[in-house]
Amino acid sequence: MLFDALAPSSALQLIGFADVDAFRPIETMEDARSIPLDVANFAATRAVVSLPACRIVVMRSFARILDTAYRMPGGMVILSMTDDVQASFKGLDLDARFFIALRGNDECHFVEPQxxxxxxIIFSPGLRDRGWFDRADDLRARVANRPALLHTRQLLRDILRTASVQPFLFETTEVAAHLQEGLLLALDDLFRIDSLSDLGASIQGERAIKLVQRIDDYVAARPTAPIYTADLAAEFGVSIRTLGGAVSKVRGMSLHQYIRLKRLWATRGRLLRGGGATVATCARAQGFHHMGEFAAAYRATFHEAPSDTLARGRQSRVRRAD
Structure with a gap:
């Protein structure tokens, strides 16, 4: 299942509980109180990964009645990691269509029959507001954008796996910030039910086109630097929602997908020029620092490995020299 392939590391805290009494001190520290509904079959697991401005806690829960007091000044998102989730909250039956969001404080009561x-995902108060939370001190269940939910789940699994097998990557601020940015962008999409209708009244087509042109110039001027949406929004004096909506309107994809696609094509150009470059140097020259993630994205886009492109580029140079 979700935790089977994971091992604890310096970047991943992984704890399993086979005894409810061993689990209770964890709840006490978090101001939560559970009434287990099936003590004989009790089991719980939690995995924790910290990124620069958020903490990820992935949990295998147990059948229970749960009362908890959330204190989340920076905000929090809870989403299911499987499609067979069953729970109720304030009389609302929750399944995989829903996720939960809160910024501030709230007293919450859940029932998990299984x-x-x-x-x-718990956010630092210092993280810039991305327009996710309608109002403070109100935990709300929201309908998830299904493709974005599946993407976010996979991203969380990838982060857990990376923290387990390559914990040294989390010692590098740049890599950790890159992983966090991907997660934040996925959550942007999760909250965006219909981005085009949101834009209809606030952004005209001409303004969106000009904004995307500014994004193009910004990215071109910083080929090796990580690009963060909060920095872009601050640079252009717009909200993160407006920024992402403009790219969606003009380019038909999310900001993250668009920047990655541009950088993949730029990397491909460098690989095809061949010479003495390596795949790693070409990738890093366009801001890709996680080689496994880069190789997977490259193959999915171009249907070949970056090393194949590089070899073809070198062969072309040899033929031209002859």
């Missing part, structure tokens, strides 16, 4: 797998 084991569930879910992720809790």
């Amino acid at each position: 084991t569930n797998y879910y992720a809790m």
